[in-house]
Amino acid sequence: xxxxxxxxxxxxxxxxxxxxxxxxxxxxxxxxxxxxxxxxxxxxxxxxxxxxxxxxxxxxxxxxxxxxxxxxxxxxxxxxxxxxxxxxxxxxxxxxxxxxxxxxxxxxxxxxxxxxxxxxxxxxxxxxxxxxxxxxxxxxxxxxxxxxxxxxxxxxxxxxxxxxxxxxxxxxxxxxxxxxxxxxxxxxxxxxxxxxxxxxxxxxxxxxxxxxxxxxxxxxxxxxxxxxxxxxxxxxxxxxxxxxxxxxxxxxxxxxxxxxxxxxxxxxxxxxxxxxxxxxxxxxxxxxxxxxxxxxxxxxxxxxxxxxxxx
Amino acid sequence: xxxxxxxxxxxxxxxxxxxxxxxxxxxxxxxxxxxxxxxxxxxxxxxxxxxxxxxxxxxxxxxxxxxxxxxxxxxxxxxxxxxxxxxxxxxxxxxxxxxxxxxxxxxxxxxxxxxxxxxxxxxxxxxxxxxxxxxxxxxxxxxxxxxxxxxxxxxxxxxxxxxxxxxxxxxxxxxxxxxxxxxxxxxxxxxxxxxxxxxxxxxxxxxxxxxxxxxxxxxxxxxxxxxxxxxxxxxxxxxxxxxxxxxxxxxxxxxxxxxxxxxxxxxxxxxxxxxxxxxxxxxxxxxxxxxxxxxxxxxxxxxxxxxxxxx
Numbered sequence: 038x039x040x041x042x043x044x045x046x047x048x049x050x051x052x053x054x055x056x057x058x059x060x061x062x063x064x065x066x067x068x069x070x071x072x073x074x075x076x077x078x079x080x081x082x083x084x085x086x087x088x089x090x091x092x093x094x095x096x097x098x099x100x101x102x103x104x105x106x107x108x109x110x111x112x113x114x115x116x117x118x119x120x121x122x123x124x125x126x127x128x129x130x131x132x133x134x135x136x137x138x139x140x141x142x143x144x145x146x147x148x149x150x151x152x153x154x155x156x157x158x159x160x161x162x163x164x165x166x167x168x169x170x171x172x173x174x175x176x177x178x179x180x181x182x183x184x185x186x187x188x189x190x191x192x193x194x195x196x197x198x199x200x201x202x203x204x205x206x207x208x209x210x211x212x213x214x215x216x217x218x219x220x221x222x223x224x225x226x227x228x229x230x231x232x233x234x235x236x237x238x239x240x241x242x243x244x245x246x247x248x249x250x251x252x253x254x255x256x257x258x259x260x261x262x263x264x265x266x267x268x269x270x271x272x273x274x275x276x277x278x279x280x281x282x283x284x285x286x287x288x289x290x291x292x293x294x295x296x297x298x299x300x301x302x303x304x305x306x307x308x309x310x311x312x313x314x315x316x317x318x319x320x321x322x323x324x325x326x327x328x329x330x331x332x333x334x335x336x337x338x339x340x341x342x343x344x345x346x347x348x
Numbered sequence: 349x350x351x352x353x354x355x356x357x358x359x360x361x362x363x364x365x366x367x368x369x370x371x372x373x374x375x376x377x378x379x380x381x382x383x384x385x386x387x388x389x390x391x392x393x394x395x396x397x398x399x400x401x402x403x404x405x406x407x408x409x410x411x412x413x414x415x416x417x418x419x420x421x422x423x424x425x426x427x428x429x430x431x432x433x434x435x436x437x438x439x440x441x442x443x444x445x446x447x448x449x450x451x452x453x454x455x456x457x458x459x460x461x462x463x464x465x466x467x468x469x470x471x472x473x474x475x476x477x478x479x480x481x482x483x484x485x486x487x488x489x490x491x492x493x494x495x496x497x498x499x500x501x502x503x504x505x506x507x508x509x510x511x512x513x514x515x516x517x518x519x520x521x522x523x524x525x526x527x528x529x530x531x532x533x534x535x536x537x538x539x540x541x542x543x544x545x546x547x548x549x550x551x552x553x554x555x556x557x558x559x560x561x562x563x564x565x566x567x568x569x570x571x572x573x574x575x576x577x578x579x580x581x582x583x584x585x586x587x588x589x590x591x592x593x594x595x596x597x598x599x600x601x602x603x604x605x606x607x608x609x610x611x612x613x614x615x616x617x618x619x620x621x622x623x624x625x626x627x628x629x630x631x632x633x634x635x636x637x638x639x640x641x642x643x644x645x646x647x648x649x650x651x652x653x654x655x656x657x658x659x
Contacts, residue, residue: 140390
C-alpha cells in the first residue's frame with residue numbers, strides 16, 4: 038500500500054511525521070513544494086523540503102517550528118560581521134545540508150537523488166519528492182510591491198498585504214517523475230493535502246502542468262486538512278491572505294478552493310459550529326500538532342476518515 | 349615606507365602579526381602561499397591566507413595554532429552524519445569565510461578583492477596578497493605515493509616520508525600583480541621570509557615565474573627567520589622533510605636553500621652553537637611566538653637586524 042501527502046513546511050512536515058509513524062516503512066511519499074527554494078550566499082536552500090526532512094528524521098526544533106534542534110548560529114554571526122545578509126537564519130547544523138546539496142547539485146546529481154541520500158543518512162524511511170526538478174519561484178503581489186517568497190515571509194515578516202500569488206516558470210516545469218509515478222501507483226490508498234498554506238505551499242504543486250488533472254482523476258480518496266484553527270492560522274500569514282484573496286476565513290473557502298480535488302475535509306474541533314454549512318464529508322478532531330502523540334493522532338484520524346470516503 | 353613578508357600559515361601568520369603591531373597602518377604587505385588551497389564540499393579553502401587573516405584580525409585560536417578562537421564544530425558533525433569527508437576540520441565560524449569567498453569568486457571577484465573585503469570587515473590594516481590568482485597546487489612524492497598537500501598534511505598527519513615536492517601549474521601561474529608592485533615599491537625598506545616551511549610555504553612563492561629574479565635584484569635587505577628551534581620544527585613536518593630532502597637540519601641548510609636571496613638569517617637563541625659555521629650575517633634571539641609580546645619582540649628584532657644589513 039502507499040499513501041501520498043502534499044506538503045509545505047511546518048504544518049505539512051508535522052502531519053507527514055504523523056503519517057510516517059503509522060505507516061509501514063516506505064509506504065509514505067511526501068510531494069513537497071519547492072516554490073520557496075532560493076539561493077543565498079551561493080547555497081541552494083529548500084526550506085519546505087528541509088522542514089519535512091528534519092521532521093521525518095526527528096531532528097526538528099519543536100519550539101521554533103523550523104530548523105534543527107540544538108542549533109547554534111556561529112557561522113551566521115561571522116557572515117553578519119562580513120557584511121553578508123543575515124535576515125535568513127542559517128544555523129550551523131542546518132548549513133551542512135545546504136553545503137552538501139549545493140555541491141552535489143553542481144556535480145550533476147538531481148535534487149531527488151540528493152534528498153534520497155539525506156534520507157538514507159538520517160534514517161528516514163519515507164520518499165520525500167520535490168514537486169519538480171525545475172526552477173519554480175513563488176512571487177507575491179503586495180501593497181508594498183512585487184516580492185519573492187523569502188522577502189515576504191522572512192525579511193518582511195508577512196507584513197505586506199498579499200493581493201496575488203504566482204509561480205514563476207511553473208508553465209515550463211515538469212511535475213517530478215517520482216510524483217507522477219506515486220500518483221499512478223496501483224497500491225495507492227489515499228492522498229492527503231497537509232495543513233499547509235494553500236496559496237504558498239499546495240497551489241504550487243497543484244499548478245504544475247498535469248497535476249490538477251492527475252488529482253481530479255484519482256481513484257482513491259483525497260482528504261485536505263484545514264490549516265486554520267478557529268479561523269486562525271497556527272503559524273504564518275494564511276489568515277490575512279484568506280481575508281485579502283478570498284474575503285473569508287470560513288471552512289467552505291477550502292471546499293471551494295480544492296473543488297473537484299478533495300473528497301473530504303478535516304477541521305479542528307473548535308470549528309464544529311460550521312458543520313452544517315459544509316457541502317462535503319467533514320471530520321472534526323484536534324488538528325493542533327504540538328507533540329508526537331498529537332501528530333500521530335491527527336494522522337490516524339485522517340487515515341480512518343479517508344478509509345470511510347468514496348471517491 | 350613599506351615592508352614585505354613572505355608567509356605560509358601558522359608561523360608566518362604569527363610573525364606577520366608581530367610586524368603589523370610595529371608598523372604604521374598599511375605599511376605591511378604579506379605575500380601568502382596559495383599552493384595549499386583546495387576545494388572541499390564545493391567550498392574554496394585557502395588555509396594559509398586564512399591563518400594570516402585570522403592572526404592579523406586577532407581572532408586566531410592561540411592553542412590550536414589554526415582556525416578561529418571560540419570555534420564550534422556543529423556543521424562538521426552533521427557533514428559527518430551525512431557521510432561527507434570530515435578529516436579537514438571546518439569550524440562553524442571558519443565556514444563563513446569559505447562560504448563568502450566561494451560565492452564571491454563564482455560571482456567573478458578576484459581572490460585579492462575577496463580578501464581585501466575580509467580585511468576591511470575584520471579591521472585588518474595590512475594588505476594580504478595571494479601569491480597568485482591562478483590555480484597552483486602543491487603535491488608531494490612520498491614513500492606512500494604521490495599526494496596533494498591536504499592529504500599529506502591533514503589526512504595522513506605528515507606520516508609519509510617526503511621524497512620530493514612540486515607545484516602543479518606553477519609554470520603557467522602569474523605572480524600576483526600586487527606582489528609584483530609591492531616588490532618594486534620605491535618605499536620598500538625590508539623583505540622578510542617568515543619562519544614558515546621552505547618547501548611547502550615559501551618555495552611555491554619563490555617558484556612563481558619571475559619571483560626569484562625580482563628577489564635576487566632587491567635593493568633592500570631580505571632576512572629569513574629560521575622555522576627551526578634546536579633542530580626541530582615548532583609545528584609541522586619540516587624536521588623530517590629536511591632529513592629526507594636535504595640530509596641535514598643544520599642552519600646552513602637555510603643559507604644554501606635561500607642562497608642569493610637573503611642577506612641575513614635569524615636563528616633561535618638555542619641554536620647559538622652554530623654561529624661560527626654560518627657564512628652570512630646572523631642574529632640570535634628567541635623565535636618562539638607563544639604570545640603577543642613574543643610576536644612583537646621577534647618582529648622588532650628582525651626589523652632592527654634588517655636595518656643593520658647591507659644588500
